[in-house]
Amino acid sequence: MLSAIRGAHRARWLRRALLVAALGAVLAGAVTGGSMVWVRSGAEGRTFTVEDVPEAPVALVLGAQVDPGGQPSAFLAARLEIARQLLTAGKVHAILVSGDHMNWGYDEPGAMRQWLVDRGVPDQKVVLDHAGFDTYDSCARARQIFGVRQATVVTQSFHLDRAVTLCRALGVEANGVGDETAKRYAPLWRRGVAREYGAADKAAWDVLSGRDPVYLGRYETGVDDALRG
Template structure:
């Protein structure tokens, strides 16, 4: 085999190896770095004024199962007195798709007064949701609520952007089919690579900032 083709094959093998190794390293790093700031028991969450719930899809006027369980986790914190306000952050990029209004209505149906719910209509990604917490809503400290597979990235991103964040992970493995969680975890590894680049290298501005709103 010509030397050129041997070198090409080596390059391909090295490239494939790195494409697998880098996401795994990023995922492991985010888990280790955020371990002190993640809890799985609601009563272990520090008393904090605001809980942040990340959007995860809606079907019509109903949240997906994953999103419903995030909202239920935040509502539980509210009723336990661990938080005073809920901030729903998600996608309202066009008139026919409004995650955060669905999220708010679901939380209200579980007993949270609408006066204690704030909506972030421009939380198009975990990074954008975390970025907007301080300049738009004045949030310096927050409890983040999401599935456990997503929590290291969310906590790492928010803390890197200056928010004193602690994550309360709602159950995922054991509640969803293993192939589904394996797919989510693989996607999370790739998303974590991008998150590290976003917070440490590129620091892109979110799609929308807008005026300060605060949380009353």
């Protein structure tokens, strides 16, 4: 009889645990669903091609992996090519490259500038943000550190809605142009698409919390100087 009581107790505990897990999964799904709706609605009508994007003072190019030897990865090079085209077409008048340079030996913005300059972009038109550690930080620093009020955000298309929505939430009147050429790297592209669900939750939390970027610092005049030049 004692074993039967213990068995019934274990069964009740298991049912409760499964119920809690199910409720947790439903809640997590609802939160992620709400975050994705916020991200997509925030960028609705604000994503374009190079040809039809409205003119803006600055292109904000978000960082991505730099390969050994300082070469931008294929994803990052595709973003930089869009920025180069925007500048050549007169759709922007300066390029702010924002990426990770937390470690001395890894320099996303430096590699981004070199790629652009090697392809004919005037050095004085490229401004470096060395503390764009994630999309939120890049958008927040563009506004607070570089004084950017209006920009065209450049990244891959699966990332573009989140980037535009974050920038707009942080005070930058942003449109976006997204790269599609990197779709040929299908496994990496699919991984990026899947990652956006969790990233949308983080983006919503970052905005709600109003956190400061990892590194804020003093105002920098690089964008102002590039636009005057």
